[in-house]
Amino acid sequence: MATADPVEAIIGKIRDRGGRATDARRATIRVLLNTGQSHLSAEDIVSQVKLQHPDVAESTIYRNLATLEELGVVEHVHLGHGPSTYHLTEDGHQHLLCERCGKVIEVPEETFAPLAEQLATTYGFRIHPRHFAIMGLCRRCQGQRRAH
């Protein structure tokens, strides 16, 4: 086996597709690896990358995130109304977003298996639910007056 460096592993996938290994790409991947399963907006990623490489443009980050999504390395999720958030594809988890306090709860994908089966049987629809958060109220925010 070659490199143990996970950054270079992903760069390798990019090369396999005829893509080039650039500093901006390595930096973007590094940020995503370092923050693990957090939910970073594109802007978060941009500012983290700029700490090391101040001249990288936002558009470059967006383009690289799109490339990484095509590769299947990265996914983006919509939490509420704000910007999309990006994270590495790995553990498939679904997001519960509290519409009062903004808290995000991660739920393993297996929790959705029974629902998935029911929708497959009844509607022939195969869900792939991670792309949007499920809204609701967390324990703390229940029993208070409604808001939005």
Next chain:
Amino acid sequence: MATADPVEAIIGKIRDRGGRATDARRATIRVLLNTGQSHLSAEDIVSQVKLQHPDVAESTIYRNLATLEELGVVEHVHLGHGPSTYHLTEDGHQHLLCERCGKVIEVPEETFAPLAEQLATTYGFRIHPRHFAIMGLCRRCQGQRRAH
């Protein structure tokens, strides 16, 4: 009982809150009633309203939709990446969106009861899922090459 007109019934709720009855509001409500449970974007609504009242501004429609949401008469849903879609609050249904062909399937909220109960027990989270569509693949689009 007073008016049987559903437009005036909603206008009545607006008045109860100290709001005024205006042409733009009546027109907006009329469009939503006429199209029933369809999924109209703000732009769709604007252009429908403009057929009768060409001078109504987009911003007015947005403001009135917000007012109607505060009243609980209207809800908006995010189907995929495009604009929000608005419809009357009534039957609580969840949306399944095919990420290949864009087809929208409506599913009654009861289908989600077991999941809701599980999440409530395990995480103390009370879901209110209608705000975002669940992504996936419809029957026709399964078994083809992936896309996004």
Next chain:
DNA sequence: CTGCTTGCAAATAGTTTGCACGTTC
């Protein structure tokens, strides 16, 4: 040297806001 990548600036989509005027109660 070929063409993938980048930075920059400008364009875009969807929605929101400021403000002075108009209308409703």
Next chain:
DNA sequence: GAACGTGCAAACTATTTGCAAGCAG
């Protein structure tokens, strides 16, 4: 006639695109 609503234009947020110059392979 006071408060609320409206049109218009401009601002805003998140993201995308055109283009000429820059590097990677």
